[in-house]
Amino acid sequence: MLLTRFRKIGVKLAVLAGIPVVGAILLATNITRDANERARSAEGIGSVEDLVELSGRMADTVAELQSERALAALAAGSETPDVTPLVAQEGKTDRAVRAMDEFLAQRDLSRLPRRLSGDLKRARTQLEKIGEERQRVLTAKVSITEILDFYGQTDSALISASSALTQLSNDGELLRALSALVATMQVKERSSREHAVLSNTFARGVFAPGLYRYFVTLVTEEAVYVESLERLASDDQAQLFAAALHGPAAERAVRIRQKALDAVEDDFGIDAKEWFEVQSEKIAAFGKVERELARRARGVAKSKVAAARAAVTYSRNLVVAVVATSLLLAWIIGRNISRGVSNLSRASERIQKNRDFSVRVEKISGDELGTLTDAFNDMLSGIQARDQELDDHRKNLEDLVKARTSELETRNRDMRLVLDTVEQGLVTLAPDGTMSNERSRAFDEFFGTPAIGARFFEHLAGGRADLGLHLQLDWEQLTDGFLPTEVVLAQSLKRLDRDGNNYALSYKPILDGEVVRGALLMVSNVTAEVAARSAEAAQREQMKVVERFLNDQSGFRMFLNEARKFYERIVQGSFANSAEQMRVIHTLKGNAAMFDLDSVARAAHALEQALVEGHAELLDAHVQALREAWGSFESRVATWGLDGSDRFEITRGELNELTTAAKPYPRVEALLRRIEYEPAQTQLSRAGEQIRRLAQRLGKEEPETLVEAKGVRLSAVRFRQFWSAFAHVVRNVVDHGLYTSEELNAREAKNRVRLRARQVDDNVVVEVIDNGRGVDWELARARATAQGLPHASRAELERSLFADGVSTASVTTDISGRGVGLSAVAVACQELGGSYSLTSEHGHGAHLVFTMPIEPRGPVRSIQKTAHE
Numbered sequence: 001m002l003l004t005r006f007r008k009i010g011v012k013l014a015v016l017a018g019i020p021v022v023g024a025i026l027l028a029t030n031i032t033r034d035a036n037e038r039a040r041s042a043e044g045i046g047s048v049e050d051l052v053e054l055s056g057r058m059a060d061t062v063a064e065l066q067s068e069r070a071l072a073a074l075a076a077g078s079e080t081p082d083v084t085p086l087v088a089q090e091g092k093t094d095r096a097v098r099a100m101d102e103f104l105a106q107r108d109l110s111r112l113p114r115r116l117s118g119d120l121k122r123a124r125t126q127l128e129k130i131g132e133e134r135q136r137v138l139t140a141k142v143s144i145t146e147i148l149d150f151y152g153q154t155d156s157a158l159i160s161a162s163s164a165l166t167q168l169s170n171d172g173e174l175l176r177a178l179s180a181l182v183a184t185m186q187v188k189e190r191s192s193r194e195h196a197v198l199s200n201t202f203a204r205g206v207f208a209p210g211l212y213r214y215f216v217t218l219v220t221e222e223a224v225y226v227e228s229l230e231r232l233a234s235d236d237q238a239q240l241f242a243a244a245l246h247g248p249a250a251e252r253a254v255r256i257r258q259k260a261l262d263a264v265e266d267d268f269g270i271d272a273k274e275w276f277e278v279q280s281e282k283i284a285a286f287g288k289v290e291r292e293l294a295r296r297a298r299g300v301a302k303s304k305v306a307a308a309r310a311a312v313t314y315s316r317n318l319v320v321a322v323v324a325t326s327l328l329l330a331w332i333i334g335r336n337i338s339r340g341v342s343n344l345s346r347a348s349e350r351i352q353k354n355r356d357f358s359v360r361v362e363k364i365s366g367d368e369l370g371t372l373t374d375a376f377n378d379m380l381s382g383i384q385a386r387d388q389e390l391d392d393h394r395k396n397l398e399d400l401v402k403a404r405t406s407e408l409e410t411r412n413r414d415m416r417l418v419l420d421t422v423e424q425g426l427v428t429l430a431p432d433g434t435m436s437n438e439r440s441r442a443f444d445e446f447f448g449t450p451a452i453g454a455r456f457f458e459h460l461a462g463g464r465a466d467l468g469l470h471l472q473l474d475w476e477q478l479t480d481g482f483l484p485t486e487v488v489l490a491q492s493l494k495r496l497d498r499d500g501n502n503y504a505l506s507y508k509p510i511l512d513g514e515v516v517r518g519a520l521l522m523v524s525n526v527t528a529e530v531a532a533r534s535a536e537a538a539q540r541e542q543m544k545v546v547e548r549f550l551n552d553q554s555g556f557r558m559f560l561n562e563a564r565k566f567y568e569r570i571v572q573g574s575f576a577n578s579a580e581q582m583r584v585i586h587t588l589k590g591n592a593a594m595f596d597l598d599s600v601a602r603a604a605h606a607l608e609q610a611l612v613e614g615h616a617e618l619l620d621a622h623v624q625a626l627r628e629a630w631g632s633f634e635s636r637v638a639t640w641g642l643d644g645s646d647r648f649e650i651t652r653g654e655l656n657e658l659t660t661a662a663k664p665y666p667r668v669e670a671l672l673r674r675i676e677y678e679p680a681q682t683q684l685s686r687a688g689e690q691i692r693r694l695a696q697r698l699g700k701e702e703p704e705t706l707v708e709a710k711g712v713r714l715s716a717v718r719f720r721q722f723w724s725a726f727a728h729v730v731r732n733v734v735d736h737g738l739y740t741s742e743e744l745n746a747r748e749a750k751n752r753v754r755l756r757a758r759q760v761d762d763n764v765v766v767e768v769i770d771n772g773r774g775v776d777w778e779l780a781r782a783r784a785t786a787q788g789l790p791h792a793s794r795a796e797l798e799r800s801l802f803a804d805g806v807s808t809a810s811v812t813t814d815i816s817g818r819g820v821g822l823s824a825v826a827v828a829c830q831e832l833g834g835s836y837s838l839t840s841e842h843g844h845g846a847h848l849v850f851t852m853p854i855e856p857r858g859p860v861r862s863i864q865k866t867a868h869e
Contacts, residue, residue: 001566013166017673021335026831027135028162041400042222051769053103053106053179054103055162055165055181055294055297055300056163056291056294057096057103057182058100058158058159058161058162059101059162059185059291059294060096060099060154060288061093061096061097061099061100061158062158062185062188062189063096063188063287063290064089064092064093064095064096064097064607065093065151065155065158066151066155066189066192066195066283066811067089067092067149067283068086068089068090068092068151069148069151069192069193069195069196069279070192070195070196070199070276070279070280070285071085071086071089072086072134072137072147072151072196072197073148073195073197073199073200074138074196074199074200074203074272074276075138075146076137076140076142076143076144076147076200076203077199077200077201077202077203077204077272078203078272078846079633081136086137086138088201090134091326093130097127099107099381101124104120113164114163115160116161116164116165119158119160119161119164120157120161120615121155122140122157123154123157123158123161126150126153126154126157127154128197129150130154133147133213133778141726143208144196144200144211145210145211145214147196147200148193148196148197148214151196151615155188155192155536159182159185159186159189161577162178162181162182162185162645163178163179165178168702172229173300176232177293177296177300178297179232179295180229180233180237180293181227181290181294181297183228183229183232183233184229184241184286184289185203185223185290186225186228186229187226187229187286188274188283188286188287188290189224190218190221190222191222191279191282191283191286192213192283193218194218194219194257194279195276195280197214197215197218197273197285198212198215198256198257198279199262199275199279201215201260202260202266202268202270202271202272202275203272205268208662212781212821215260215262215675217259219257219261222412226245226690229241232729237296238504239292240289240292240293241642243285244282244285244286244288244289247282247285249281249282250282252278252284253275253278253279253281253282256270256274256275256278256725270289274406276338287485288630292526299605303433305413309776316865322574326663333517343361343362343364343373343475344361344372344373344376347359347360347361347376350718351380356480357380357384357856358384360377360379360380361373361377361490362660377647384624390742400634411665414424417751419438419439419440419441420440420441422440422442423525424440424442424522424523424524425439425442425445425446425447425503425521425522425523425524425525426439426442426520426521426522426523427439427440427443427456427521428510428518428519428521429456429518429519429520429521430518430522431479431517431518432455433455433456433457433472433475434453434454435450435455435456435459436456437452442523442525443734444499445462446503446525447459447498453495455472456471456475456521457471457472457474457475460496460498462498463498467496471493472489474488474492476642477491477492478507478509478516478519479493481514481515481516481518484851485509485511485632486517489506489507489509491504491672492507493505494506495526496523496634499659500526500527501527502525502526502529502530503523503524503525503526503527504512504523504524504526505521505522505523506521506522507519507520507521507522508520509595509789510521518813533782537599537752541596541597541598541599542636544596544598545595545596545633545637547596547679548595549637552686552689553681554682555686558720559591559595559639559718559724562591562720562721563588563591563592563597563600564634564726566584566585566588566591567600567626567630569584570584570585570588570626571608571623571626571627572621575629575800578611579804579823581611582608582611582804583804583823583824583827585604585607585608585611586604586608586824587725587727587824588599588600588604589604589605589608590727590728590731591724591727592604594690594694594727594731597633599629599632599633600626600630600633602627603622603625603626603628603629603630604626604628606622606625607619607622607623607625607626610622612851626714626847633810663722676715676848677713677714677715677716678713678714678715678716679709679711679712679713679843680709680712680713680757680764681709681712681757682713683714683723683726684707684708684709684755684756684757685707685727687726687727687728687730687755688707688753688755689707690727690730690754691703691733691734692705692730694730694734694735695734695738695751698734698735699740699741700734700738700740700741700751701738701740701741701744701750702751703738703750703752703770704750704751704752704753705752705753705754705799706752706753706754706755706756707755707756708754708755708756708757708758708768708818709756709758710725710757710758710759712757712758712759712764714764714854715854718855718856719832719852721828721831722825722828722829722832722850722852725824725825725827726825726828728824728825729768729822729824729825729848733753733768733772734769736772736773737770737772737773737774737845737846738751738753738770738772738773739751739772739773751771751772752770752771753768753769754767754769754772755767755768756769759854760851761853762853762855763853763854763855764810764851764852764853764854765849765850765851765852766849766852767848767850768846768847768848769846769847769848770846771843771844771845772845773842773843773845774840774841774842774843774844774845774846774852775801775838775840775841775846776842777794777797777842780797780801781797782802783800784796784800784803785798785805789803798838800823801838802822802825802836802838803823803825803828804823825850829850829852832852832853833851833852833853833856833857834850834852835850835851836848836849836850836851837849
C-alpha cells in the first residue's frame, strides 16, 4: 500500500519538498549537537572558561620546571655547586604540579579530546620520574644532555597539551588567542633551554660534546617561534611581546649569547651567574606576557560562550521557519505540476510496455513542463531515427569485424617477421622491469627464452648478483624520475660480458610527458668488434716492440731478463715487505713503458693502484691480468732467440787462455779483462734516448743531451740492477725537471741534460746534471714530515727524497709520482757498496751523483743500516 502511494507524483513532490525540511532539521541538529559536544568537552574541565584556567595551570608548571632545569644545568656544570637554590626551586615546582593535579582531579578527563588527554597523560608520566632525576642531579650522575632531554620532554608535553586545548573550540578569535599563548610558551621554552645550555657551558668553561650544535638549533627555533608569534598575535599582543623581547634584560642576554656564538675557543670570559640572572629576568618578562595573554584568552572565551548560546537559539528558530515554508511550497508545487507529470508517466509506461516509440504526449501548458513535453516528444522521434540507423549498421557490422581482424593478423605477421630477422636483441620493458612477450628472436638467442613475468636485469645477469644489482639500479634511476633522463642514460651500463660474448646495451625511454612509462631495450652483439680492437691494439704494440728490439737488441735483452725476474716475483708474491713489493711493481711498470710494452705497463699500473688504494679484494684479478699480458708478450717474442744475455765474439775459455798468457804483462791482462765488460757509453746513450722519447711523449721540448763515458767499462752482471733502476732517474728528470715549451719561451732557455760516467781510482762515478726546475725543498720538507722522516737539515731532506713513498709530484701517472723511483736506484747503489748525493736549488736544476766500486770489496752493508746512517 505504501509503495503504491509513493508512486504518485504528489507524494514524490511532497517528499522532494520535504528534503529541505529534513536537511534544515539535520543541520540544526548537527549545530546543536556540536555545541552540546563542545559543551560536554568543556565540562570535562569545569566550563569553557576553565580551558584557559587549565592552560594557566600548565603554564605555571612549565615555568617552574624551566627554572628548575636552569638551576640543575648550572649545578651540573659547576665543580662545587650550590644546591640550595635548586632544592628551594624543587619545592616551588612540586607546588605547581600539585595545583595542576588538584585542578584536573575535579574534572572528568575521559571526556576531553584524545590529543589533550594523551599529552596530559604523557606529561604526568614524566613528572612521576622527577624524583629520580633530581637525585641523579644532586649526586652528579647525570649529564647536561640528559637534563635537557628529561625536562624538555616534560615541558613539550605540557605545551602540546596547551595547544590541544584549541580542539575545544573552532572560533577564530579564541583559537588565535590560544595560539598566541602557545607560541609565547614555545618562545619562552626555547629561551629557557638556552638558559640551561649556556649556564652549564659558562660554568664548565666549555661546550659539552654536541651541545654547541644543540645551542645553535635553539637560537634558530626561538627566532622561528618569535616570527610565528608576531604573525598570530594582534597588534596589542605584539606590542606587549615586543616590550619583553627588547627589554634591557633581553638585550643584555642577546649580547652575552652572541659572545658564546662567536667564541673561536672555549675561553668565553663570561660569568655563569651573571648569565643566569640576566636570562632569568628575560624569561620572567616572557612569563608576564604569558599570563597577560592567558587573561585575555579567558575574556575571549567568556564572550564566545554567550555567543554560542545565542547561536543555538537562533538555529532552533530557523529550523521551525524552514519546515513551515517547505511544507507550504510542497503543496503548491505538487498541485500545479502533478497533472503534466502524470501524462508523461502514462506515456512512459506505454513505451516501456510495448516498445512503441511512435507514442506522443499531449502538451497542456506553456511553462517549463510544456517545454519538457516537447523535448520528450523530440527525444522519441530521435530514438525512432536512431533505431532505423542501427538496423542498417547491424547488417554491415559482421563484415567490418572480419575485415579488421584480417588487417590485425597481417600487421602481427609483419611485426613478427621484422622481430625474427633483425640482428639486434629488442624487448619492451614495463616500469617494474618485466619483459613483454613481444621481443626479437636475437634476444632469445643471446640470453635464452625468459620466463613469463621475468625482470630483465635478473635474466641478463645470468646468476651474477653484482651484474644484476648494477642493471637494477640503472633501471630504478631511469624510472624514478629523480635525475634527468639524459644523465641516467649517460651513466648506465653500456657493456655486458656474458658466456664469452660482449654485448652493447642501450635504452629508448617510453615517455608520458616527462614520466618514464617503460623503455625499449636494445642489445647488440659486439664480440667481433671488441676482439678486432683488441687484436689491433696488440698488433700496434707488437710493431713498437719489434722496433725497439731492432734499434737496441742488447738493451732489449737486458730489459727482458730483468722484467722476467720482476714478473716472477710479483706472481709468486716473494717480497720482504710492502715497500719492496711497491718498488718491484713500479720498476716493472716503468721499464715496460720505456720499451713500449703498454699492455704489461697498464696491468702493472692497475695492480699498483689497487695496492695504493687498499683494494685487497682486487689484487688476485689484477695479478691474473698481469699474467695474461706478460704471457701474451712472451709468446710473441719466444721465437726471437733472446734467451742468451751473455754474448761475446770469443768464448769465455778463449778469453781465459788469453788472460793467462798475458799474466806477465799486467797492462795487457787488464785490457783483456775489460773485454767482457760493457761500455758505460752504451747504457748512458740508451738513457739519453729514453730522455728524448719521454720528453716527446709528455709534450715537452726535446732537451739537448750530452753523454760522456770516457772509455769507462763496467761489468754487465754486477751493474745490471743499477742500470735497471737508473731508468727511474731518467723518468724523474723528464717528468719533474724539464720545462714545457711555454715555460722555456718565457725563460728564453733550452732544456739540457748531461749524463756522465768517469773512473776515479777504483770507483765509477755516474752523474746526471740538468738545468730544469730543481727540487722544491719546502714541498719536500712537507712530504717528509707527512711520512715521519727526518727533515731538520738539508742533508736529512736529501736522504728523505730517496726514501720509499716520498715524492714532490702532485699527480701520480704511469711515468712517476709514487715516491719509489729514487728509492729503488738508491737501494741498487747501496747494494753495490756505493753512495749517492743530490745537489739542487729550486729553479736552478739538479746534480745527482752515484759513486760505486767497480769491483766488489767484501761483504755489502745491509740496506737498512746504510739508509739509517
